[in-house]
Amino acid sequence: MNLGITVTLLVAGIIATAGASSAYAQDQVIRGTYAIRMPPGAFDQNSAVFYDPPASAIPVGTTVVWFNDDPGQMHTVTSGTGFEDANYGSAFDSGFMNEGAFFQHTFDAAGEFPYFCQLHPWMVGKITVSDAFEQGHNFKFSSGTGPVFDFSKNERTLLRLEPTSIEVDEDEPVTYKITILKNGEEAFSGDFRSLGGDLYLELIPTDTDTRVYGPDISDPIIGAYHVEGSFLKDNAAYTVRAEITQIFDRPPEDQIGDDFGVQIVPEFPLGILLPVVAGIGATIFAGRRLGKL
Ligand SMILES: [Cu+2]
Structure with a gap:
């Protein structure tokens, strides 16, 4: 079979399939x-x-x-x-x-x-x-494990930040600065670009040095980023500080930032269930505001 015929057959096949099912046609796009x-x-x-x-x-x-x-x-x-x-x-x-x-x-x-x-x-x-989320002043913050991340049960948790105080078009590139504080001390900082405002960032506690990779989908940049490292592997109170530093190529008129608490624990012992549950409530409902930095 020569290449011309192969390509023609392939195109005919794609058109036939797309015509047969709009759901399938939609799935041509990631x-x-x-x-x-x-x-x-x-x-x-x-x-x-x-x-x-x-x-x-x-x-x-x-x-x-x-x-x-x-x-x-x-x-x-x-x-x-x-x-x-x-x-x-x-x-x-x-x-x-x-x-x-x-x-x-x-x-x-x-x-x-x-x-x-x-x-x-x-x-x-x-x-x-998980459907747990925390509403900050500028972002809605969701975590795949809720505010307590027990890494003996889940090896990773995907976080999502959605801007709620500004409108971002689907094709608008936004730059986030993410800072992770551990017990109040800066443990990580990085810039992440995404299209359309939402940022997906996965935390992966490992025994290795800090490593950042992603996005999973890069054309367009809608995919998740990943941060792994031993700094995430302590029984500690972590703060994820999210700021939008650029929309397109310029900084926003007002500073856009929030702090969100994530408790990372190596296990979730039953003995401390009650105090930790109280802590979850406090963490969910008391999103601290950065406001004007
Ligand atoms: Cu298989």
Whole structure:
């Protein structure tokens, strides 16, 4: 088959598919902000990683996009723990995904969402969704684990910042300055660019040096960034200080900033349940204002 015919057939196939289903046509565009990959060799039962990352904690409303990067292998992303789960596939199901295909799903409700691959049922992953949020003066702040992040239960938590005191168009680039304070001392600072105002930032406690990577989706820049490091691995009160320092290429007229509290703990012992719950209430409802810095 020569290349001209191949391309013609491919284009005809795409047009036929797009015409058949508008939902499928929409999925030609990546809307997801948080990426999970099926890496080369993911099909192999002995693979170290099937879905990467295998377990994530995200705020409600996040759109996750899965990519099949496994050469020559088809996979699925199917809700449920496996075929023994009577409701498997009811929350979401990608259908067969060829190499290079992607599937996206928006998580609109809190809960735990295990999923698996119908072709290789040993491939399992999990998404935990939280609807906890804190309303600051300038941002709504959501965390995949709520205000207490127990990293023995969740290895990572995705944070979302949504500006609420300014309007940002979907195609408008915004620069955030994020500072993370640990017990009141600056432990991290970085600049992050995003389109449309919302910033997704994942915190990953590790035993390694501080590392920043992302965005997951870079064209356009709508994807999540990731910050990992040992500085996140202490039993400590953390503050995430968010500021918008640029809209397009100029600083905003008024300073836009908020502080949000995140308690990071290595475990959540039952003995301290009551005092910590009181702390959650205080953290949720007492977002401190930076105001004019
Ligand atoms: Cu598979």
